[in-house]
Amino acid sequence: MRTGLVTAAVFGAAVLGACAEQPLNTQTLEQARAEVQSFSNNPRASEIASREFAASRGSLSRAEDALKEKKQEEVDTYSYIALRQAKTGEARIAEQAAREQLARGNGERDRIMLEARNAQLEAQNKLAAQQTARGMVLTLSGVLFDTGKATLKPGASPTLDRVSGYLAQYPNTRLMVEGYTDSQGSQATNEQLSQARAEAVADALVLRGVPRGRIDTVGHGPELPVASNDTAAGRQQNRRVEMVFSDDAGRFAEGAKGVNR
Amino acid sequence: MLQGEKAEAEKQNDVARRSANEAAADAELAAALARTREAEQAVAIQNKNLEKLRQEAARGIPVATPNE
Numbered sequence: 001m002r003t004g005l006v007t008a009a010v011f012g013a014a015v016l017g018a019c020a021e022q023p024l025n026t027q028t029l030e031q032a033r034a035e036v037q038s039f040s041n042n043p044r045a046s047e048i049a050s051r052e053f054a055a056s057r058g059s060l061s062r063a064e065d066a067l068k069e070k071k072q073e074e075v076d077t078y079s080y081i082a083l084r085q086a087k088t089g090e091a092r093i094a095e096q097a098a099r100e101q102l103a104r105g106n107g108e109r110d111r112i113m114l115e116a117r118n119a120q121l122e123a124q125n126k127l128a129a130q131q132t133a134r135g136m137v138l139t140l141s142g143v144l145f146d147t148g149k150a151t152l153k154p155g156a157s158p159t160l161d162r163v164s165g166y167l168a169q170y171p172n173t174r175l176m177v178e179g180y181t182d183s184q185g186s187q188a189t190n191e192q193l194s195q196a197r198a199e200a201v202a203d204a205l206v207l208r209g210v211p212r213g214r215i216d217t218v219g220h221g222p223e224l225p226v227a228s229n230d231t232a233a234g235r236q237q238n239r240r241v242e243m244v245f246s247d248d249a250g251r252f253a254e255g256a257k258g259v260n261r
Numbered sequence: 262m263l264q265g266e267k268a269e270a271e272k273q274n275d276v277a278r279r280s281a282n283e284a285a286a287d288a289e290l291a292a293a294l295a296r297t298r299e300a301e302q303a304v305a306i307q308n309k310n311l312e313k314l315r316q317e318a319a320r321g322i323p324v325a326t327p328n329e
Contacts (some may be wrong), residue, residue, distance in 0.1 A: 073276075073279065074279075077279040077282065084287060084289070085286060088289050091297045092299070093294055094297045098303070098304050102307060105308070109314060113314070116317075119318075166312070171321070
């Protein structure tokens with residue numbers, strides 16, 4: 001009897017001792033501690049994710065309290081919530097960083113476009129072309145052709161060099177070369193002559209490396225004079241070749257033909 | 262309500278409340294991750310576009326419109 005009582009007492013004490021010493025599972029809590037610590041160490045946490053910053057620390061604190069009170073379920077719940085709140089805060093910081101990068105990218109894009117536009121304007125200025133309603137127009141006039149001839153004189157070379165350089169720089173730009181004559185001679189002859197003069201300019205550009213497919217030619221004869229045909233000086237101005245540049249997409253303005261309107 | 266039933270009901274309420282709180286935390290995290298992913302994808306697309314723009318500008322090709 002006595003032996004039985006002693007045995008029961010020893011067994012009971014062992015069971016009680018085992019219950020009292022059984023530790024709580026803190027695996028989730030440890031993850032939460034590490035995550036909240038890492039999140040709190042982020043210098044932007046309190047600035048960008050202040051709500052998650054406070055909430056995750058609060059949840060972790062409640063999990064620690066539950067641990068002291070040995071409430072396993074509450075330890076797990078608050079640890080789980082703290083872990084997710086910290087991860088949410090980190091995601092919020094990453095999102096903000098991406099949005100800031102987007103804003104910087106927009107600035108960079110604007111800068112590149114402005115520089116490209118400025119470079120184009122500078123190139124146009126070097127070309128010394130006129131900006132008109134039908135686009136950029138460069139006129140070759142003066143003594144570039146002998147009367148009745150379509151052979152281009154060497155005086156045109158510097159201008160043609162500039163034009164070919166510009167076209168090399170802007171490969172989407174096309175060129176319309178328009179030939180004009182004065183009013184002397186027959187209409188048919190003048191039309192042929194103006195076409196031949198436009199072709200001569202196109203050939204000179206091709207020799208400078210401009211693909212022929214980017215150049216259109218047309219002869220307008222004595223149409224659209226820019227000066228009076230009653231004087232020699234006026235007729236010389238009317239014997240001209242105009243080069244019309246397309247826009248950036250290779251398109252010409254509607255009704256591009258004619259003087260610099 | 263008996264004392265035992267009341268305690269059981271409170272326990273179930275407690276479980277439900279904790280589950281709801283966990284679900285809310287999950288939902289907030291999922292939403293935040295989705296927004297972050299979206300913003301990061303936009304950055305990746307922008308980087309590609311910027312690279313193309315830089316190459317075009319370097320070649321002298323007039324660049325695309327600003328609101329791409």
